[in-house]
Amino acid sequence: MTDVSSPESAGPRPAGVEAGAPAVPDLVVHGLRKTYGAPPVRALRGVDLTVRAGEFVALMGPSGSGKSTLLHLIAGLDRADEGTVALAGVRTEELGSARLARLRRRHVGLVFQFFHLIEHLSALENVALAALIAGARPAAATARARDLLDTLGLLDRAAERPAALSGGQRQRVAIARALANRPTLLLADEPTGALDSAGAAEVLELFSRLHRAGQTILMVTHSREVAGGAQRIVRMRDGRVVDDGTGPADDADPVDAGSVTLPVRTDALTGRPPSSASEGSWRASRGPS
Numbered sequence: 001m002t003d004v005s006s007p008e009s010a011g012p013r014p015a016g017v018e019a020g021a022p023a024v025p026d027l028v029v030h031g032l033r034k035t036y037g038a039p040p041v042r043a044l045r046g047v048d049l050t051v052r053a054g055e056f057v058a059l060m061g062p063s064g065s066g067k068s069t070l071l072h073l074i075a076g077l078d079r080a081d082e083g084t085v086a087l088a089g090v091r092t093e094e095l096g097s098a099r100l101a102r103l104r105r106r107h108v109g110l111v112f113q114f115f116h117l118i119e120h121l122s123a124l125e126n127v128a129l130a131a132l133i134a135g136a137r138p139a140a141a142t143a144r145a146r147d148l149l150d151t152l153g154l155l156d157r158a159a160e161r162p163a164a165l166s167g168g169q170r171q172r173v174a175i176a177r178a179l180a181n182r183p184t185l186l187l188a189d190e191p192t193g194a195l196d197s198a199g200a201a202e203v204l205e206l207f208s209r210l211h212r213a214g215q216t217i218l219m220v221t222h223s224r225e226v227a228g229g230a231q232r233i234v235r236m237r238d239g240r241v242v243d244d245g246t247g248p249a250d251d252a253d254p255v256d257a258g259s260v261t262l263p264v265r266t267d268a269l270t271g272r273p274p275s276s277a278s279e280g281s282w283r284a285s286r287g288p289s
Contacts, residue, residue, distance in 0.1 A: 025050050025052045026055075027050065027087060027185055028049075029049040029084070029085050030086075032047040032073060032084075033046055033047075034078070034081055035081055043069040043239055044069055044070060044080070047066070047083070047236075049244065052216075054211075054214045055216055056211035056215075056230045056232070057219070057245070058220075058221055058233045058234070060220075060222070060227050060235050061235055061237055062237065066239040070236070071187050071189050073085060075110055076092055076101070076108070079093070105181060106134065106183075106184075107185060108184070108185055109178030109183035109186045110188075111171075111175055111187070112191075113189055113194050115174045116174070119162055120161065122158060122159050123157055126173055127144070127145035127176045127180050128145035130177045130178070131144045141180070145180065148179060152206070153172075154169060154172055154173060154176070167195050168196075168202050171194075172203070175191070179210075184216060185218065187218050187219075188217065190220055191203050192204065200223075200226065204226055211231065232245040232246070
């Protein structure tokens with residue numbers, strides 16, 4: 001399997017970027033503004049944020065500070081009133097709905113607080129469906145799903161529906177689903193918020209493994225303990241970034257949440273090469289973006 005941080009998994013090089021040029025950040029947000037309703041509620045008031053390839057960034061702030069709104073705009077689930085979002089070097093405000101959806105399917109993985117699994121599908125089917133939507137052929141999608149569930153310790157529960165799983169197990173299935181398309185950027189909105197302490201520790205350990213393997217992660221959390229596992233903490237208040245975490249106080253190494261260390265140039269979760277058949281089918285099914 002290809003590493004999500006490798007050029008092959010990130011898709012074609014953006015126009016105007018030559019081979020050997022400095023790496024394009026996975027995410028660049030500039031001057032983002034968003035207002036809702038009447039009377040108007042200014043959710044974002046000119047947000048700037050850059051997340052470079054391989055960074056693990058935690059986004060913190062009180063309720064109503066704009067964290068989830070920012071994640072939704074980055075993911076292309078909503079449109080900003082002003083400002084720009086560049087994902088994998090592509091300006092999303094310049095894309096129509098269909099092209100934006102294709103960019104999201106190719107480059108973004110989403111993890112939500114309350115899982116949002118499809119209840120009538122098994123764990124395996126939930127994960128495989130995400131790979132199918134991203135363009136994989138059925139055999140490759142199933143192989144990818146089984147591989148992810150195996151690595152997450154859930155292969156023996158692959159046939160179970162979400163209602164038969166614990167909260168921690170459901171969130172691990174949701175994370176596997178988010179990784180099914182080998183995303184450039186993994187977005188997580190309060191991924192431990194609905195879990196007990198044991199389930200939250202499992203998720204943090206998994207995110208730390210992904211980070212060590214080169215996965216780019218932007219995670220919203222209210223928990224200082226969870227944010228402590230990130231490489232950088234960005235703080236928001238009243239729709240603005242008040243601390244981008246680049247100062248000396250936030251340069252500490254990420255918390256080591258487990259003893260597993262994966263090589264950088266492997267699949268960001270499994271750390272091992274695929275069978276030639278499943279990887280070949282996957283590559284063929286994706287084709288040019």
